[in-house]
Amino acid sequence: MVVGPTHIEALMDSLKSNSFVKHFLLGNNIISATGCYAIASFIKEKPDQMETWYLAGNHIKAAGFEDLVSAMVTSSAITNVWLKRNPLGLSSVDNLTRLIIETRNLRTLDLENTELGDEGVARLFTNLKGKAIALKNVFLNANGIGVKGAQAIAETLEAGWQPESLMMGTNPIGDEGALHLARAFHSNTSLVRVALQSHGYSSTGISAICEAFSEHPTIRAVFFSPSQTTKPHGQRYNYVDDDALPALKRLLRNPQLRILELGRTAFSAEGVETFRDAVASSTLCYLQAFHSELRESQDGALRVQRQLEHKTRQFYHMSTGEFNSGLGLRLLRNTADVRLIDSVYRTRDKRNNFDSVKQYWDEGDPVWTMIDAKWNEVMRMDSR
Numbered sequence: 001m002v003v004g005p006t007h008i009e010a011l012m013d014s015l016k017s018n019s020f021v022k023h024f025l026l027g028n029n030i031i032s033a034t035g036c037y038a039i040a041s042f043i044k045e046k047p048d049q050m051e052t053w054y055l056a057g058n059h060i061k062a063a064g065f066e067d068l069v070s071a072m073v074t075s076s077a078i079t080n081v082w083l084k085r086n087p088l089g090l091s092s093v094d095n096l097t098r099l100i101i102e103t104r105n106l107r108t109l110d111l112e113n114t115e116l117g118d119e120g121v122a123r124l125f126t127n128l129k130g131k132a133i134a135l136k137n138v139f140l141n142a143n144g145i146g147v148k149g150a151q152a153i154a155e156t157l158e159a160g161w162q163p164e165s166l167m168m169g170t171n172p173i174g175d176e177g178a179l180h181l182a183r184a185f186h187s188n189t190s191l192v193r194v195a196l197q198s199h200g201y202s203s204t205g206i207s208a209i210c211e212a213f214s215e216h217p218t219i220r221a222v223f224f225s226p227s228q229t230t231k232p233h234g235q236r237y238n239y240v241d242d243d244a245l246p247a248l249k250r251l252l253r254n255p256q257l258r259i260l261e262l263g264r265t266a267f268s269a270e271g272v273e274t275f276r277d278a279v280a281s282s283t284l285c286y287l288q289a290f291h292s293e294l295r296e297s298q299d300g301a302l303r304v305q306r307q308l309e310h311k312t313r314q315f316y317h318m319s320t321g322e323f324n325s326g327l328g329l330r331l332l333r334n335t336a337d338v339r340l341i342d343s344v345y346r347t348r349d350k351r352n353n354f355d356s357v358k359q360y361w362d363e364g365d366p367v368w369t370m371i372d373a374k375w376n377e378v379m380r381m382d383s384r
Contacts, residue, residue, distance in 0.1 A: 005034035012042040015049075023052035023340050027082075031055075033064030043071035052080040054341045056110070060086040062095070069095040073102035080337050084112035084139065090120040097127040100135055107134055108337040112167075113142040113229075121149035130159045137165035137335040141195070142233050150177030154184035162190035164218075165335045169197035169227040170235050178205030185212035192220045193333065197227040197263075200236035207247035213257075214250040221332050222251070225263030225288055241266040245274055252282040258315070259332055261288040279304050285312040285320070286329055 003011055008031045015021060029035070035058060043050070053072075060068070065088055072078055081099065088096070093116070100106060116124065121143055129152075143149075150173045153166075173181070178201055185191070196209065206224060213219045226237045240248075240262055251257065267275060272291045279287060280303050287308060305320075312323045323329055330338070 003029045003031060003035075005030065005032050008035040009038045012038045015042065016045065019049075022050060022077075023054070023080075024050050025052070025054040025341055026058070027054055028057040028085075030057075030059045032059040033061065033067075036060055036064030036068040040067040040071035043075060047071075047075040048077040050075075051077050052082075052337075052340045053078065054080075054082040055086070056082050057085040060088065062089060062091040065092050066095050069099045073098060076104055078103055079105050080108045080340055081106060082108075082110040082341060083114060084110045086114055088114040088116065090115075090117060090123075092116075093120050093123045093127070096124055100128060100133055101131055103134075105134055108137040108165075108335055109135055110139040111143065112139045115143070116140075117144045118146040118149045121145045122152040125149070125152035125156045128161065129156045133161065135161075136163050137337060138163060138167065140166075140168040140171070141227070142170040142229055143168075145171035145173055145177075147174065147177045147180070149173075151180040154180040157184035157188055162188075164190060164192045165194075166191060167193070167195040169195045169199075169223065170229045170233050171199060172235060173199040173201075173205075175200075175202055175205035175208075178208050182208035182212040185209065185216065189217055191216065192218055193223075193259075194219070194221070195223045196238075197223050197225055197261075198230040198235045198237055201238040201240075203239065203241050203244035206238060206240050206244045210244065210247035210251040214247070214254055216254060217256065219254065219256050221259035221261075222257070223259075223261045223333075225261035237263070239266060242268050242271040242274075245271055245278075248275065249278040252278040252284070255283050257283055258311075259286045259329075260284055261286075263288065264290045267291055276301075276304050280307045282307070283311055283315075284308060285315060285323060286332075 003026060008029075011026075015024075026035075031038075035055075039053070039055075060083065065086075072081065081103075088111070092114075096111070100109065121140065140153075145153075145168060149171075153168075157163075173196075178196075178199065181196075185194075194209075194213075199205065201209075201224070209222070209224075213222060224238045224240065227235075229235075230237060245267070252260070265272075265275075275289070285308055287304065309320050312318065312320045312328075316323055316328050318326075318328060
């Protein structure tokens with residue numbers, strides 16, 4: 001925390017004379033409702049100044065969020081809004097609906113871990129069903145999405161929504177939810193990447209999804225592997241065994257596919273070789289699959305590696321090392337809009353394993369007193 005609710009108004013005031021800053025990155029600063037009010041005031045005065053608002057981890061709740069949305073919908077410049085780790089909750093769904101429908105050029109929205117729950121996600125996508133929206137990339141990871149939410153997302157897809165990125169890992173969707181999603185994926189023609197990590201799928205759910213994408217015209221990346229937040233959120237990994245092999249083989253025959261992440265599998269020794277045969281004749285450039293309980297066949301692994309290298313050079317004209325460590329892999333895994341929120345500090349901290357830093361404040365911490373006091377001051381001034 002550097003800015004906080006105490007200094008956010010001064011920061012926004014300092015930007016009013018600026019004409020060249022287009023991307024506003026202010027993550028993890030607990031600006032709360034005070035910050036929403038200050039940012040909303042800035043947007044109302046300069047609606048077309050900022051394209052990107054990165055406001056992750058700022059203790060934004062429903063009341064402050066309403067002010068923010070009322071300002072954002074007036075802007076034709078806003079393309080990216082990143083709200084992960086803010087406790088928006090169910091009561092923010094109507095304002096999220098407004099944000100998506102009325103912000104005319106909004107293409108990327110990050111709602112990861114925003115406490116929407118299954119009911120909130122279901123209500124949001126029911127509101128969006130059949131509406132003309134610009135949204136192309138949505139992050140819904142770690143929101144407690146279950147069957148109801150998955151069904152609503154599927155119905156919105158079937159009603160004509162054409163996203164490119166559907167990132168929804170670490171949600172208790174299960175096989176029943178997978179069947180709803182698979183039905184929608186069959187008829188979709190726009191998806192480039194889908195993140196379905198840690199949904200608690202068995203091979204039944206995995207197979208349904210793979211079948212749905214086996215002839216998909218644009219799919220590039222499918223993620224079933226464990227997410228890093230599986231244990232913290234109390235979710236279940238996906239379980240893939242030999243029963244999923246027929247569907248996986250059909251998926252791997254799709255010439256559009258470049259990335260497949262399965263994580264740890266429960267394939268038999270024969271299943272591993274069958275899977276490797278399928279990969280060796282695929283168009284994959286990147287594969288993540290582990291079979292650590294089995295003795296690895298060096299020849300089989302080498303055959304897969306050579307195929308990945310060959311396809312990477314064929315499609316991207318670079319080595320696998322260059323592809324995996326550079327923008328090639330990154331921009332297949334994610335929308336290019338992630339480049340707009342690059343942080344040298346976040347990258348450094350991840351590299352240095354600083355993830356153990358305390359992520360919360362205890363009840364009674366003076367931080368909460370500061371937040372409430374500043375908000376009360378703003379409300380008194382606004383009511384004059």
